[in-house]
Structures are given as C-alpha cells and as structure tokens.
Amino acid sequence: MTGCVYFNGKLLPSAGTGISPFNRGLLYGDGVFETLRVYKGRLFRFGQHVQRLQEGLQVLKIQFHDVVLAVEQSVKEILQREKIIEGAVRISIFRGDGEGPDPPAGLTPSFLISIKSSIPYRTDDYATGYKARLVSVRRNSFSPLSRIKSLNYLDNILARLEAREHKAHEALLVNSLGWVAEGAASNVFLIKDNLLMTPPVDAGVLPGITRAAVLEIAGAARLQPREETFSPEQLAAADEAFLTNSLMEIMPLVMLNEKKIGDGKPGKFTEELRLHYRNLVNQEVMFSL
Numbered sequence: 001m002t003g004c005v006y007f008n009g010k011l012l013p014s015a016g017t018g019i020s021p022f023n024r025g026l027l028y029g030d031g032v033f034e035t036l037r038v039y040k041g042r043l044f045r046f047g048q049h050v051q052r053l054q055e056g057l058q059v060l061k062i063q064f065h066d067v068v069l070a071v072e073q074s075v076k077e078i079l080q081r082e083k084i085i086e087g088a089v090r091i092s093i094f095r096g097d098g099e100g101p102d103p104p105a106g107l108t109p110s111f112l113i114s115i116k117s118s119i120p121y122r123t124d125d126y127a128t129g130y131k132a133r134l135v136s137v138r139r140n141s142f143s144p145l146s147r148i149k150s151l152n153y154l155d156n157i158l159a160r161l162e163a164r165e166h167k168a169h170e171a172l173l174v175n176s177l178g179w180v181a182e183g184a185a186s187n188v189f190l191i192k193d194n195l196l197m198t199p200p201v202d203a204g205v206l207p208g209i210t211r212a213a214v215l216e217i218a219g220a221a222r223l224q225p226r227e228e229t230f231s232p233e234q235l236a237a238a239d240e241a242f243l244t245n246s247l248m249e250i251m252p253l254v255m256l257n258e259k260k261i262g263d264g265k266p267g268k269f270t271e272e273l274r275l276h277y278r279n280l281v282n283q284e285v286m287f288s289l
Contacts, residue, residue, distance in 0.1 A: 007019070007110075007111075007112050007113075008070075008110055008111060008112075009070060009073075009074045009077075011081075019112070020097045022097040022098060022099060023094050023096075023097055023110065024094055024095045024096060024097065024098055024103065024107075025092065025094030025095070025110075025151050026094075027099065028101075028152070029150060029151040029152030029153070029154075030060070030094065030095045030103070030151065030152075031060070031062070031092060031093050031094040031095055031109075031150075031151045032053055032056035032057055032060065032062075032092075032093055032148060032149050032150060032151065033090060033091060033092040033093070033149050033151055034049045034050075034052060034053050034090070034091045034149060035088060035089070035090045035091075035245075035246055035247060036049050036088065036089045036090075036091075036246055037087075037088055037119070037246050037247050037249075038079070038084050038085070038086060038087045038088060038089060038115075039086065039281055039282075039285045040085060040086070040285060041079060041083065041084060041085050042079070042285040042286075043075070043079070043089065043285070044209075044246070044281050044284060044285055045209050045213070045284065046075070048209050048212070049091075049209060049246075050068060050071075050072060052148075052149065052207070052209070053068060053071070053091065053093065053149075054068055055148065056148035056149055056150070057093065057109075059144050059145075059147075059148050060095070060148070060150075062093070062095050062109055063109065064093070064109065066109075067093055067109040067110075067111055068093075070111065071091055071093065071111050071113070074111075074113055075089060075091070075113060078113060078115055082115060084115055084117055085117075086117070086118075086119070087115060087116050087117040087118060087119065088115070088116045088118075088119060088247055089113065089114070089115050090113070090114045090115075091111065091112075091113050092111060092112045092113075092114075092151065093109055093110075093111045094109060094110050094111070094112075094151070095107055095109055096108050096109055096110060097110075119247055120247065121247065121248045121251070125169075125251065126251065126252065126266070126274070127266070128254070128266075129251070129252035129253060129254030129255070129264075129265065129266045130168075130169040130170055130243060130251050130252065130253050130254065130255075131167070131168045131169050131170075131253075131254065131255040131256075131258070132163070132168055132169065132170045132171070132172045132183065132188075132243075132253055132255065132256050132257075133162070133163040133166045133168035133170075133171055133172065133256075133257060134171075134172050134174065134232055134256065134257055135158075135159045135162040135163055135171045135172065135173060135184075136162065137155050137158050137159040137162065137171070137173055138173060138174060138175065138176060139155070139173040139174070139175045139176070139181035139182065139203075139204040139205075140175070140176055140204060141175040141176050141177065141181065141202065141203050141204030142176065142204075143204070146181075146204040146205070146206070147201060147204075147205070147206060147207060148206070149206065155173075156171075156184040156185060157184075159171035159173055159184040160184045160185070163184070166257075166258075168255075170183045170184060170185070170186060170243060170253075171183060171184040172184075172188060172232075172235075172256070174232065175203050175204040176204070177229075178231070179199065179203055179229040179230065179231060180199055180203075180229075180230055180231065180232055180234075180235055181199055181203050181204045181205055182199065182204075182205050182206060183243050185245055186208075186243035186244055186245045186248065186251070187199075187205065187206065187208040187210070187211040187243065187244045187245065188235070188241065188242075188243055188244075188253070189211075189214065189241060189242050189243075189244065190230060190234065190235050190238035190239075190240070190241045191223065191238060191239050191240040191241065191267065191269050191270070192234075192237070192238050192239050193239070194222065194223055194224060195223070195224050195226060196214075196215075196218045196221075196223040196224065196225045196226065196269075197225075197226050197227075197228050197230055198211060198214075198215070198225075198226075198227055198228075199227070199228070199229055199230070200227040200228065200229065201227075203229050208244060208245060208246075209246055210244040210245055210246055210249060210250070210277075211244050213277060213280060214244055214250065214273060214277065215227075216280075217273065217276040217277060217280055218273070220276045221269055221272045221273050221276055223269060223273075232256070235256060235261070236256050236257075236259060236261065238261055238262065239262050239267065239269075240252075240261065240262050240266075240267030240268075240269055240270050241253040241254075241256075241261045241262075241270075242270045242273070249274065249277055249278070249281075250270065250273055250274045250277055252265075252266035252267065252270045252271075254266065
C-alpha cells in the first residue's frame with residue numbers, strides 16, 4: 001500500500017476524500033497540520049505533536065478539544081489497522097466549512113489523516129549532505145504564524161522554488177532583522193568550537209519536535225547547546241551544520257550558496273548526533289503508540 005487517508009475518522013482511498021468545496025482549509029489554508037514519522041509501527045513523540053497541534057489551533061482560535069480527541073483515536077486505529085512499519089502520518093485539521101475572511105461562528109472543525117509507507121529522503125543524501133540556498137523570501141518573526149504549522153505554506157513553497165532554481169536541496173530564510181531563521185521545511189543548526197547553536201523561537205522559528213530532541217542529546221555528543229541568533233556569515237563559517245525535521249531526522253548541511261561549510265562533508269559531530277538521535281528514537285518508541 002502506498003497511501004490512503006482518513007477523513008473525519010473514515011478510511012477512504014486517497015483520490016476519494018469528498019472534501020467540501022467550502023472547506024476553509026481548501027479555500028484559505030485555514031487550519032494546521034503535523035507530520036510524524038513511523039518507526040516499527042510506532043510514532044515518535046506523538047504527545048508533543050498533539051500538543052503543537054493544540055497550540056496552533058489555539059493561535060487560530062479554532063475550538064479543538066473534540067477534534068483533537070477524535071484525531072488521537074483515529075491515529076491509533078490507523079496504526080493498528082494498516083500495519084505501517086516504516087513511513088509517515090500527516091494530520092490536517094481545518095476550521096470547517098464557510099466562505100469569507102470572517103469565519104462564521106460555531107463551525108465544526110474537520111480533519112484529514114494521510115499515511116504513506118515511504119520517507120522522501122535517500123540514504124545517499126546523509127552520506128553526501130545537503131546544499132542550501134539563502135532565498136529572498138523572509139520569515140516574519142513578528143507573525144504568530146511563524147511558530148505554528150499553518151496550512152498556508154506559500155512562503156515555504158516560494159522559498160523552495162527559488163532554491164530549486166539554484167539546484168539546492170533546501171531554502172534558508174532569514175527573518176525581518178536579517179538573522180537566519182530556518183529552512184523552508186526544517187530547523188537549522190550550526191556547530192562552532194564545540195558550541196551547538198540554533199535560532200531561538202522568537203526569531204520566527206517553528207519549535208520543531210526534532211529540534212527539541214537534538215538540544216536534549218547535545219551533551220551526549222560533548223556539545224554545548226545554545227538557542228542564539230546567528231547571521232548567514234556565521235553559518236557559512238561554521239565547522240559543521242545540519243538541518244532537522246521529523247521525517248529527515250538530522251541531515252548534514254555541507255554547502256551554503258555553493259560555498260562549502262567546513263570541509264564540505266558531513267561532520268563528525270553531526271554523525272554522532274545522528275546516532276544519538278536514532279538511539280533516543282529506538283528507546284522511546286518501545287513505549288509509544
């Protein structure tokens with residue numbers, strides 16, 4: 001099986017969801033989403049993903065209690081029923097049906113859960129590393145949307161399209177003040193003189209689940225973790241750098257704007273962090289969903 005979806009708790013083929021043309025997620029990107037990785041049929045840090053969903057719904061002023069409970073139950077049923085061993089689960093929650101910029105009162109949120117039995121990252125990429133491009137799209141650090149996973153992903157898409165023109169794997173966005181914020185679909189870290197740095201959330205950064213896990217395990221790799229702003233020039237001058245998200249885990253970043261970071265190869269600390277991260281995953285999924 002390559003993919004199917006659960007719409008409001010009902011299993012459907014991926015081409016037959018029957019979403020209303022007045023769904024506000026479809027019309028305006030009015031909703032939130034989460035993407036989780038499946039390991040050995042279990043989810044890593046499902047509770048943290050649910051918490052971030054709730055925080056995003058709260059920012060958007062969407063009533064979330066009942067829909068989040070339904071999502072949790074549906075995800076449990078999916079894992080038991082579809083027997084996905086390795087893959088990905090995406091949860092999308094929409095405000096409901098209604099037209100216009102002023103959402104009608106009393107809307108009932110709906111949700112969609114899709115599952116895939118594959119991950120869009122190649123083993124070879126971890127051996128060679130990613131290339132990134134600083135793009136013209138800016139991350140608005142003053143917007144509440146910068147810290148949630150909104151269905152409105154157009155800034156990220158435009159950033160990726162610009163990076164693709166330069167044959168880069170990932171786009172890096174700076175914020176309104178010119179500091180490095182994050183990738184179009186990733187958090188970014190640099191390593192310099194045994195310091196592990198990643199931009200703070202108030203720089204316009206999504207509080208990534210993998211990002212948080214990496215900060216936790218930094219000490220095991222003899223690194224001092226810090227949440228600090230840094231410039232594109234500081235990133236380019238780093239000893240090592242890497243990107244994170246729930247599906248890619250930890251991806252070495254070896255080039256920025258066609259210039260090498262460090263020696264242009266995945267670094268030893270990055271590789272060590274990858275091992276510590278996978279050990280953490282293996283330990284936690286033993287007791288998860």
